[in-house]
Amino acid sequence: MTDPQPTTTTWVDGAAGxxxxxxxxxxxxxxxxxxPARIGVRIGEHVLDLGAAARALRPEWTPLLAVPRLNELMAAGATTWAEVRAWAVELLTDATRxxxxxxxxxxxxxxxxxxxFEVADYVDYYASEHHATNxxxxxxxxxxALLPNWKxxxxxxxxxxxxIVVSGTPVHRPAGQRKAPTEDAPTYGPSRRLDIEAELGFVVGRSVPxxxxxGTGEFAETVFGVTGVNDWSARDIQAWEYVPLGPNLAKSFATSISAWVTxxxxxxxxxxxxxxxxxVPVLPYLAEDGPSGYDIEVEVELNGTVVARPPYRSMYWSPAxxxxxxxxxxxxxxxxxFYASGTISGPEKDQRGSFLELSWGGQEPFAVGDxxxxxxxxxxxVVLRYTAPGARGRIGLGEVRGKILPTS
Amino acid sequence: MTDPQPTTTTWVDGAAGxxxxxxxxxxxxxxxxxxPARIGVRIGEHVLDLGAAARALRPEWTPLLAVPRLNELMAAGATTWAEVRAWAVELLTDATRxxxxxxxxxxxxxxxxxxxFEVADYVDYYASEHHATNxxxxxxxxxxALLPNWKxxxxxxxxxxxxIVVSGTPVHRPAGQRKAPTEDAPTYGPSRRLDIEAELGFVVGRSVPxxxxxGTGEFAETVFGVTGVNDWSARDIQAWEYVPLGPNLAKSFATSISAWVTxxxxxxxxxxxxxxxxxVPVLPYLAEDGPSGYDIEVEVELNGTVVARPPYRSMYWSPAxxxxxxxxxxxxxxxxxFYASGTISGPEKDQRGSFLELSWGGQEPFAVGDxxxxxxxxxxxVVLRYTAPGARGRIGLGEVRGKILPTS
Structure with a gap:
């Protein structure tokens, strides 16, 4: 699968650059x-309606594109992914059309x-060494700081x-059992330590029995694309419930992803x-050739103020x-x-992708404007924004936006 | 929703009693x-083809019954569940028809x-006090023995x-990272401590935004029915991976459920x-009225020998x-x-629902025939068999069968 690497310019106003x-x-x-909802690609401040274009020009792709989820396009396989992408580039760069x-x-x-896309199973990782250490x-x-298995x-x-909900969906503050270390027994009520986790997500477009x-070498034919992820987390619920079987209700109330799959x-x-x-050398099944990280910058904005800039390039484990x-x-x-990276945190204090880390367990409040x-x-x-170097300049991966509503 | 409580006898040979x-x-x-696959109900050693019967007699139910999954029937709601059940009883007891x-x-x-049924999300609990204690x-x-949150x-x-696979599907022994306490580093290979977990599963038939x-009082209108479950578990993979986020690859390779949903x-x-x-009193949201357990007997058979008889009535937490x-x-x-109970273990040694417990961590081999x-x-x-008291005598909940194949 090679990128079309367009050498021509789009005719869409304002999109070039x-x-x-x-x-x-x-x-x-x-x-x-x-x-009815259908598939589109973003170009500048517009969306090319691929469902409508397929009906007119490529009727064989109508079942993949004039449908309200990416699953059919993904299931068509990596060759089709490349063909559809090349076709979209052609439509958007041929000024005669x-x-x-x-x-x-x-x-x-x-x-x-x-x-x-319709989500099948969702796995969340814990792939940032800085986050796991914090x-x-x-x-x-x-x-x-790191447990024996981590590396x-x-x-x-x-x-x-x-x-899992799309960016823009409001999120009700979860309620549940919380027990502070100073309390004898848990109480029930709204979470008092509701947090974000700025992550990156990977969408699988292939069935394997x-x-x-x-293998790690099958990444590009297996993963269709990337989303932004905010894995909302109730730290007080998590602390009480998670031993020995891991987080459950602390996370299961909502996970927001970007509308755009890059x-x-x-x-x-x-x-x-x-x-x-x-x-710590990895076992052979985890070995890789070539660069397998991504230089994606994340911006964490709270009520209009950027509070952190986690760098995806600092992640320890690769998506492959x-x-x-x-x-x-x-x-x-x-x-x-669908699988997500876990919180992205870099080595610097202002690169931490969760409030747990930014406030060091709630002990060090951080400034958000005034x-x-x-x-x-x-x-x-909260708005998470993602950008990366592209073939011509920086590209945007969209945003993950969510507003906290009171417990319903 | 009331059981039809039939007072008449089925005309199907061999089914009565x-x-x-x-x-x-x-x-x-x-x-x-x-x-094409469709929905049926078991009666004695036969299956009543509800898809075909609906086409002939109740065409409005064809979209619920002449389809290859229970999801449509479940989505129709508890009133329809009761109507379809009453109709099946009528067809099977009216000798004139x-x-x-x-x-x-x-x-x-x-x-x-x-x-x-098509499984949406799967949650596995840990609801047996005897199992968690062991x-x-x-x-x-x-x-x-029990962690502070458990009760x-x-x-x-x-x-x-x-x-999640249907009973009868063979299960490949999983491979993965295992590290014995005596080893310095993990190695990769087939699990050396592959186990069963005899459980009961609950199928949700209702959407809730x-x-x-x-609430606990909404159990009967929310849960459509019950299956047997064998939650195959690789104990060596589990021991190495599960801190701090819980079991993952130790369980994710296969979970077998019964073909029959009771x-x-x-x-x-x-x-x-x-x-x-x-x-330990429960918080109000977990309070219940009336009996909420189930007197279901489980039989764990290995290569033709019954090795345990876990009693579901001993479970600490109810499905509601x-x-x-x-x-x-x-x-x-x-x-x-879909949610499952976790391993069912009773207070007696021969009532334990996992080999981990039956062999006490592998230290006490147990007899299986010779x-x-x-x-x-x-x-x-391994075959798990489930029975319970019914309205007339004991009823069967089907079996969960699985054979272990070598690592593929």
């Missing part, structure tokens, strides 16, 4: 008025984005697929080597390693499987 | 020859059963929905009080409590959500 130029073209499921294609161009402001120091100040395998767990393995092809120029796995680990036991894959925060308050709005 | 009399009528998705209905009766031996003693011999909330985690809660109505006579939650806990944070429910076992060997076949 923007974060959404023709080297990007992320996918979403868009709806307008009463028309402008009049024809413009009919399928929708102003971004006129579309509503839906959840871009969490270890906060929760186990007297013990080793041998990408630690992960299954999350709740059914509560039970009993097989997917194809791997658009991210080829963002490939960078991992920071290094030299001190997470994929290989996920299936090494023979677990099957389905189209729509206000201070430790954890989220009702009415707070 | 069997484990599958008209007070039972579990559902499955059945296929015969080249015909025998000639007409016999055309839709398939010998059990002629049908193949598929996975009975595991605590085996893994933490010097610590408290306050039903501890659970999300499992992999995509690797994000931000709501489902409606809650058939299990009304099996209701029994829980053993008791008096020493597990449901209320699952949604107390505002998590949504989807039709096809052989001995600690964990599963390639070629072993």
């Amino acid at each position: 923007s974060l959404y130029d023709v080297d990007n073209l992320p996918y979403a499921v868009v709806a307008t008025g009463d028309e 402008r009049d024809e294609v413009e009919a399928w161009l929708l102003p971004l402001a006129d579309v509503t984005c839906r959840l871009p 969490v270890g120091r906060i929760f186990r100040p007297d013990g080793a 041998h395998l990408p630690v992960g767990y299954h999350g709740r697929a059914g509560s 039970l009993g097989q393995r997917v 194809p791997l092809a658009a991210l080829e120029p963002a490939r960078v080597p991992l920071p290094g796995q030299d001190d 390693q997470m994929l290989a680990h996920l299936t090494v036991n023979g677990a099957s894959l389905r189209v729509g499987d 206000a201070e925060r430790t954890f989220l308050e009702d009415g707070d709005e | 069997s484990l599958y009399d008209v007070d039972n009528l579990p559902y499955a998705v059945v296929a015969t020859g080249d015909e 025998r000639d007409e209905v016999e055309a839709w009766l398939l010998p059990l031996a002629d049908v193949t059963c598929r996975l009975p 595991v605590g003693r085996i893994f933490r011999p010097d610590g408290a 306050h909330l039903p501890v659970g985690y999300h499992g992999r929905a995509g690797s 994000l931000g709501q809660r489902v 409606p809650l109505a058939a299990l009304e006579p099996a209701r029994v009080p829980l053993p008791g939650q008096d020493d 409590q597990m449901l209320a806990h699952l949604t107390v944070n505002g998590a949504s429910l989807r039709v096809g959500d 052989a001995e076992r600690t964990f599963l060997e390639d070629g072993d076949e």
Whole structure:
């Protein structure tokens, strides 16, 4: 699968040189008025309606594109992914077809984005060494920051697929059992330590039966694209429930993802080597050739103020390693499987991707404009924004937006 | 929703007085020859083809019954569940209609059963006090057997929905990272401590949006029915991976469920009080009225020898409590959500539902006919069988069968 690497310029006004130029073209499921939702690609401040374009020009792709989820396109396989992408580039760069294609161009402001794919299983990893170290120091100040398994395998767990929501969906503060160390017994009520986790997500576009393995080298034919993820977390519920079977209700109330799924092809120029796995060699099934990290910058904005800039290039485990680990036991894959990186935190204080870390367990409130925060308050709005180097300049991966509503 | 409580006798030869009399009528998705799979109910050694019967007699139910999964019937709601059940009883007890209905009766031996429903999310609990205590003693011999949260909330985690398979599907021994306490570093290879977990599963037949809660009193309108579950577990992979985020690859390679889903109505006579939650009072959202346990007997058979008989009536947490806990944070429910009880173990040694417990961590091999076992060997076949008191005598909930194949 090679990127079309367009050498021509788009005719779409304002798109050339923007974060959404023709080297990007992320996918979403868009709806307008009463028309059924279908697939579109973003170009500048517009969306090319691929459903409508397919009906007119490529009827064989109508079942993949004039449908309200990416699953059918993903299931068609990596060759089709490349063909559809090349076709979209052609439509958006051939100035002689402008009049024809413009009919399928929708102003971004006129579309509503839906959840871009039907989620099969959701696995959340814990792939940032800086994040895992910070969490270890906060929760186990007297013990080793990293647990013994951490550098041998990408630690992960299954999350709740059914509560994954698209960017913009408001999030009710979860209630549940919380017990502070100073309390004798748990009480029931709204979480008092509601947090974000700025992550990156990977959408599987391929089915693999039970009993097989997917190697690190199969990443590009298996993963269709990338989303932003905010894995909302109730730290007080988590602290009380998570031993010994891991987080459950602390996370299962909502996970927000970007409306836009950026194809791997658009991210080829963002490939960078991992920071290094030299001190603890990985087992052969996790070995990789070439640069397998991504130089994606994340911006965490709270109520209009940027409070952190986590760098994805600092992640310890690569997405291809997470994929290989996920299936090494023979677990099957389905189209729509989704896995996330875990909180992205860099080495610097202002690169931490959770309030738990930014406020060091709630002990060090941090400034948000004129206000201070430790954890989220009702009415707070969080926006995660993602950009990366593209073939021509920086590209945008969209945003993950969510506002906290009181417990319902 | 009341059980039809039939006072008449079925005309199906051999069914009256069997484990599958008209007070039972579990559902499955059945296929015969080249015909599309559809829904049937078991009666004695036959299956009543509800898809064919609906086409002829109740065309409005064709979209619920002449389809290869229970999800549509479940989504129709509890009133329809009761109506379909009453209709099946009528067809199978009205001797004047025998000639007409016999055309839709398939010998059990002629049908193949598929996975009975499309699984949305899968949550596995840890609801047996005897099991949790045994595991605590085996893994933490010097610590408290039960962790502090255990009697306050039903501890659970999300499992992999995509690797749930129907009874009879062979299971490849998983491979992965294992590290014995005596080893310095993990190695990669087939699990050396492959185990079973005899459980009961609960199938959700109702959608509930994000931000709501489902109370314990809504159990009967929310849960469609019950399955047997074997939650295969690789103990060596689990021991190395599970801190701090819980089990992942140790479980995600396969979970087997019975082909038959027994409606809650058939299990009304099996209701029994829980053993008791008096020493640690539960929070109000977990409170219940009336008997909320089930007197279901499980038989664990290995290579033709019964090795344990775990009693479901000994479970600490009720299925209604597990449901209320699952949604107390505002998590949504989807039709096809599935949750399991965790290993069923009773107080006696021969009532333990895992080999981990039967062999006490592998230290005390147990007899299996002329052989001995600690964990599963390639070629072993495990059958879990479930029965309960019904309205007329004992009823069968089907079996969960699986044979271990070598690592693929």
